[in-house]
Amino acid sequence: xxxxxxxxxxxxxxxxxxxxxxxxxxxxxxxxxxxxxxxxxxxxxxxxxxxxxxxxxxxxxxxxxxxxxxxxxxxxxxxxxxxxxxxxxxxxxxxxxxxxxxxxxxxxxxxxxxxxxxxxxxxxxxxxxxxxxxxx
Amino acid sequence: xxxxxxxxxxxxxxxxxxxxxxxxxxxxxxxxxxxxxxxxxxxxxxxxxxxxxxxxxxxxxxxxxxxxxxxxxxxxxxxxxxxxxxxxxxxxxxxxxxxxxxxxxxxxxxxxxxxx
Numbered sequence: 001x002x003x004x005x006x007x008x009x010x011x012x013x014x015x016x017x018x019x020x021x022x023x024x025x026x027x028x029x030x031x032x033x034x035x036x037x038x039x040x041x042x043x044x045x046x047x048x049x050x051x052x053x054x055x056x057x058x059x060x061x062x063x064x065x066x067x068x069x070x071x072x073x074x075x076x077x078x079x080x081x082x083x084x085x086x087x088x089x090x091x092x093x094x095x096x097x098x099x100x101x102x103x104x105x106x107x108x109x110x111x112x113x114x115x116x117x118x119x120x121x122x123x124x125x126x127x128x129x130x131x132x133x134x135x136x
Numbered sequence: 137x138x139x140x141x142x143x144x145x146x147x148x149x150x151x152x153x154x155x156x157x158x159x160x161x162x163x164x165x166x167x168x169x170x171x172x173x174x175x176x177x178x179x180x181x182x183x184x185x186x187x188x189x190x191x192x193x194x195x196x197x198x199x200x201x202x203x204x205x206x207x208x209x210x211x212x213x214x215x216x217x218x219x220x221x222x223x224x225x226x227x228x229x230x231x232x233x234x235x236x237x238x239x240x241x242x243x244x245x246x247x248x249x250x251x252x
Contacts, residue, residue, distance in 0.1 A: 011160035015137070018158075018189070036220045037227070043191050047159040099202045099233065107192035107199070107228060114227050 001028070003066040007046070009054035017046050017064065024066050025074070034136040038074070041115040044108035045078060045130060053082035053128075076132040086121050086130075137161060140168045148179035148247055150240075154186040157194030166197045169212075173201075178210055179247040183240065185216030190224055198234055211235060211250035215243035 005020045007013045021042045025035045046062060054060040063079040112119065118133035138161040139154040149172040157165055172180050182198075198214075205212050213235040217225070225231050235250070237243040 011158070014158045014160055014191075015156065032220075033223075036223060040191060040224060043158060047191070047193070051159065099199055107196050111192055111224075111227055 001068050005064045007062050007064065008058040009050040009056055009060040009062060010058040011047060011050060011056055013058075014043055014047055014050075018043055020064070021066070021076075028068055028074075030074075030136050034134070037115045038076075038134055038136075041112045041132065041134075042076060042078075044112050045076075045132065048108055049078060049080060049082065049130070053080065072135050074134050074136060076134070078130045078132075079127050081127050138164050140164050142168060142172065144177075146244065147177075148181050148244060149175070149177035150181045150183055152183040152186065156189040157187065157197075158189070158191045159193040162191075162193035162197050165194055166200075169197065169201055173204070173208070173210065179251055180205070180210060180212040181240065181243050181247060182212065182214045183216055184214055184218070184221060187217065187221055190221055192228075195224065195228065195230060199230070202233060209251065211247045213237055213243040213247045213250075215240050 003020075003024050005017070007017060018039050021039050022035060025038060030038075042064070046064070049062060050056055060082060061080070065077040065079065067075040067077070069075060112132070115134070116132045117135050120131040120133075122129050122131070137155050138157050141152040141154065143150050143152070151168050151172060153165060169180065201212065215237045216239065217236060222231075225234070225236070235246060237246055
């Protein structure tokens with residue numbers, strides 16, 4: 001089964017992304033423990049893209065695809081034509097430095113890397129594609 | 137969407153966070169804590185019993201106040217977190233950086249001890 005959701009790059013749409021991901025995972029009977037973590041990772045990934053690659057412009061769109069190629073595997077792809085925002089190129093900040101610098105960002109990357117099993121990037125026909133894989 | 141309510145009890149400002157905190161709503165939490173500090177409260181409790189979801193934007197708000205509150209000797213204690221919310225704190229190992237209690241009475245007790 002594959003699913004698709006298109007969203008404008010407004011942070012107000014994050015709730016819609018979470019609801020979409022949750023409903024797909026629930027439909028596929030994924031245990032709640034995994035559902036919560038995956039929903040969080042997709043929220044983090046999409047909000048990062050909206051903020052850093054699209055400056056929260058609601059006329060810019062992200063395409064979220066979910067594929068379920070095998071019983072335990074879920075593949076999430078976020079497709080957009082914005083700047084490549086490759087989180088694998090970012091090292092997550094140390095927690096202590098976050099506290100000292102009073103930074104409010106930087107935690108999302110750490111969450112995505114902790115939750116997902118694989119993070120990949122590619123460009124295809126001028127689009128950048130972030131692919132997150134999770135085995136449940 | 138998040139709704140924030142503040143009420144005062146036994147010298148503590150209790151900030152109740154109701155709903156979901158993500159990148160679009162974390163500013164509300166930030167403003168509430170800033171107001172509490174600005175109004176001179178010496179103890180801050182954050183009531184998370186109706187907090188259904190928190191993303192890194194909300195966690196980042198709590199993190200960003202750790203030093204300031206430590207410098208001003210204002211304890212901030214979170215209580216009533218649901219398991220799904222606690223899990224998010226745990227993934228990042230935040231439970232060791234923040235004060236978290238199961239119930240309001242325990243949170244109040246800890247805040248009193250910390251403010252001595």
